[in-house]
């Protein structure tokens with residue numbers, strides 16, 4: 001069994017971003033974060049992304065709105081960011097309060113600044129395999145982990161468990177695209193006989209949001225397992241009272257695998273690294 005070290009691979013990506021960003025001086029790549037409300041996970045994710053941006057020589061600004069912000073107020077701010085040539089990427093931290101329609105909000109971001117890859121145009125370009133499509137950062141990180149850890153993908157059967165807009169669907173599109181060339185199955189909560197389907201996988205991508213859902217009996221010996229899940233489970237030995245586990249029962253599954261990502265330290269750091277890469281790309285393009 002080989003452990004795919006997401007922290008180390010993310011550091012490789014970030015050092016490439018740092019070098020390329022420095023070459024753009026005096027232009028400084030700038031990602032503008034927008035947060036609505038004080039959801040603790042969102043607060044910590046945005047803080048982490050801001051810190052990483054600073055480490056790679058990028059500017060990261062943040063605007064925080066109260067959770068009762070109106071759509072009109074939010075859109076006015078997004079329009080201003082779209083029109084500001086010093087802003088290269090815009091990221092609206094999900095989840096948004098219920099009264100704000102996520103798809104409409106994501107589509108308000110100019111496609112050239114959609115570094116999160118959630119807009120209709122970004123997703124369309126990704127599926128059409130057009131050059132320069134911004135892929136959503138987590139699935140882009142999954143594919144980058146496979147590529148940089150030397151996992152063969154062409155012609156292999158990838159089973160993606162989860163069909164969300166931010167992980168499952170774009171992960172499936174990326175794995176299917178030329179370059180990865182996987183044969184892809186996407187499973188979800190209505191899938192019949194999930195275990196039998198996952199057992200066929202050469203590559204399992206688990207994006208379910210249920211702690212340790214993928215058990216050892218569901219995984220074929222020699223499979224590669226990428227665990228996207230981030231779940232809090234109670235743990236009295238921790239100061240916080242919880243610890244983070246993935247969607248895969250790591251201890252039982254790992255001995256059967258050719259390679260597997262840990263949680264934490266797998267896909268998570270790659271998500272942040274790919275956001276920096278997308279912002280850098282947006283900046284390079286804006287500069288022509």
Ligand code: NDP
Pocket residue numbers: 138161162163164165166167168187188189190191194207208209210228229230231247267268269271
């Ligand atoms: P969603 O809740 O949006 O989607 C979960 C998916 O899993 C859905 O498609 C759902 O099916 C499917 N599912 C749920 N229960 C089952 C089941 N019993 N059997 C089969 N499929 C099931 O979650 P996200 O995609 O946003 O996130 C998935 C996980 O990844 C979470 O743990 C999240 O925290 C983590 N995450 C990690 C990131 C990172 O940076 N590492 C970034 C983003 C997310 P259906 O569509 O039918 O409801």
